[in-house]
Amino acid sequence: MRYTYEREVTGSTKVQVLVVGAGPVGLVAACDLARRGVEVRVIDAADGSSSGSRAKGLQPRSLEVLDDLGVVGRIMASGRSRTPIRKYKGTTVLGTSEVNPDAQEPSCSTPYTRTMLIPQWRVEEVLRERLGELGVTVEYGSRLEGLEQDGEYAHATIQKGGERENVSVPYVVGSDGAFSEVRKLVGVGFLGQTDETVRMLTGDVELSGLDRDFWHWWPSPDGKLLALCPLASTDTFQIQIGVSADAAEEFSREQIQSLIDQRSGRNDIHVRRVVSQSIWRFNVRMVDRYRVGRVFLAGDSAHVHSPAGGLGMNTGIQDAYNLGWKIAHVLGGAPEALLDTYEEERLPIAADILSLSSKLISERLQGGVPSEGRSTDTLQLHLNYPASALNDGPARSDAVVNPGDRAPDSLGQTADGTAARFFDLFRGQHLTALAFGPQSRKTAQVLAERFPRELRSFAVLPPDSPHAGLDATSMIDHEGHAHRDYGIDGDTLLIVRPDGYVGMRVTDPDQVHALDYLGRMLPPGRPVSS
Incomplete structure (x- = not known):
């Protein structure tokens, strides 16, 4: 099925949707739109693709999305779904547990039941490959500088290589992260709180001395945790380590080595190279609107929260998956009101996820590990839209599947x-x-x-x-x-x-x-x- 936009688009472009931001969220949106025949353009201010893991977990519902997009096989080949957690106190091993201890085995109704550990850069790589197969290439080094709109178009100003380009498109999707330029340009507030006293160094490191068959955790009730997770199909570990409020924005290899030595109580773990790093702050924020006219916000542009539970990237992927088909249908002649259901359905989900992720990060900073106290909520298979305007039919308390629920496989x-x-x-x-x-x-x-x-x-x-x-x-x-x-x-x-x-x-x-x-x-x- 191919959707066409029949009105002439003024200017030099026939693009129907401009996607700003080429992380997993923007790439899912672009793939979904492109496979529906929508002319889509993807820009990103970065000079090139990211090499850091950042997020590292795909939840089962996101795997179902990627299954529909035709890339789940590539994802499964690059990740791991059964990485046990080994918990330590100093040099003493306290025990081993599963990331998803309550997960069921795959069944007819649920083919994916466990978190897939895979670095974000690999997820992006797979999605860029799929997008290329659909005829679209990400335009890196292209920064959005202006955005206005009228009754027919959104008018964007893009700067690339010192040149400015003005384009007019029916719709814009802002998936450009926590510091979203799209969000700022349409005047949407980012409500919430930032606690500068809670910080964590995260990054990718190459090291020796640790078994790559385990996710290694040194929890601490004072928030000074150390976690080293092997990243599948790479030679790196993702490091998460609590740091003080006055810590520097960047650590040398020697400083990271010293922190690992102190927290682990070991002297046989050797950091060979620091591949990437950043400082995470306790930052819980979300918008009060997902749509402003012809502009939509998705992913971290609309909500940011802790990395606990692997919920950020996954919630954003599902934002994009909810939005893509609706834009395509409206471009094809469906009622404009269909687009209002994006905010109606996804905003309550984001609010619930912020609450859950804040609870989980609090548990981690007090000494918990991912398998402790984790419910099936993080798998996101039970997220639904019970109050959606797109539902029809009675909602029964005894029903296995109601309108607004995920349709199970069978x-x-x-x-x-x-x-x-x-x-x-x-x-x-x-x-x-x-x-x-x-x-x-x-x-x-x-x-x-x-x-x-x-x-x-x-x-x-x-x-x-x-x-x-x-x-x-x-x-x-x-x-x-x-x-x-x-x-x-x-x-x-x-x-x-x-x-x-x-x-x-x-x-x-x-x-x-x-x-x-x-x-x-x-x-x-x-x-x-x-």
Whole structure:
């Protein structure tokens, strides 16, 4: 499905969306837009790509996003999901634990259940590769200097190599980090607090003397923790070490060596090289608006919090994934009100994440390690949008899946007996109708005829259904996984949004009602003969 923007864009550009910032958030937004046929441009003020790990954990929900974007295989090949934590007091080993001690094994409904440890630079590298396959290259050394907007366009001024360029685009996505120029230019405040007394040196170091099979922790109740985590597919460890409020902004290799010696009580860990470093401050802030006219904020541009729980990069990735399809649909003729649901859905999530990450960092600074006290909240599989304007159908307290919930994966068979995952049905640019029952199948067929490019329909049939005459839109629930995973107890129609959340769930569906629902997020469909 390809979305086109038919109005002439004034000036020298035909770009439809300008993405400012080429970290994981901006790259996910750009990939999602580009695969939908949107003309997207990505700029970044940095001279080139980052070499530091910074964030290092992808949560299961983010892995599902990357699965949909077609890159999860590359990510899995570069990361580790089972790195045990070894806890010390001085030279004494206190014990070993898991990063995700309560994680279940992968199942039909949940293929990814553990945090994937992978340096941020590698995530960005994979996403840039995917973006290049879609025909888009990041423009480094390009700084946003001005941003205005009117009823039709956002007007951006970009400086690169001493030259200024004025471009007019329908939409701008600001994913340019905690010091976001986009956020400043549209006048959105960044509410919250910064505690300069709580600081941590983070960075990547090459060292010898430590087993790379463990994430090594020396917790301390006074906040002076030391953590050294091996980064998969590299020769480096990520270091996290508490420092004083008056500490310098940069440490020499010798100073880092001295801190490691003091905190670990060992003299056999040798720092060979410091690859990157920065000082983290306790900084908890978020915006009160995600959208200002034609400009949207995502990721650290909209919310910053502690690194505990691996929530920052992941929340930003899901911001971008929520936004991309909505912009594409509106460019294709869907109602403008669809864009309002971005803030409606994502702002409450950010507020909850800030609270959770602050709790987790407090525990770390008091001597806890990542596996202690961690709940499944950090996996982000249960984040949902219960109050979204895009929900349709009753929310039942006893339901397995309600409108606004993540649509689980499941497993069935095609008519020829081939195994098929539901995530494979969802993957791509479309909405998906899942029809459990004859009335739902009839309704789903009407929806697919009305929206042949935007929606795919699948009939999910019980195990005893005859296979004769079935086509590629039929799925046999041969072991009952789908009925269990979705909690089906009647003739039920579900419509799954492009971002993998259930939008509509109704029993004995009415065609007119279902068509009206799709009108909230799709351009007008073609007439269907009676």
